[in-house]
Amino acid sequence: MDxxxxxxxxGMALAQRPEAMERFxxxxxxERQALIQGAHxxxxxxxxxxxxxxxxTDESAPS
Structure with a gap:
């Protein structure tokens, strides 16, 4: 996997939380790449x- x-x-967890998918x-x-790296x-x-x-719940993420 790349x-x-x-x-x-x-992807599945984000799909279950549309508001998290939108924020992502x-x-x-x-920052997206850092989250992807962490998810591994x-x-x-x-x-x-x-x-x-x-x-x-991360205050630094855009809303």
Whole structure:
């Protein structure tokens, strides 16, 4: 898998939270890539859901 490609688990977790998907789409490219890189370290569905939830609670992300 290409390192810049959206991991399946991240894509699925974002699809379940449309507001998180919208926020992810608004991020600058470098921040999106950093989140994708971090998602490669996630090992369970629950962890991925928490990872996406963090995107919604992160005050520095665009709203």
């Amino acid at each position: 390192e810049q490609e959206l991991p399946l688990g991240l 789409a608004l991020l600058p490219e470098a 370290q996630v090992r369970s569905r629950q962890e991925m859901q928490a990872y996406v939830e963090k995107l919604l």
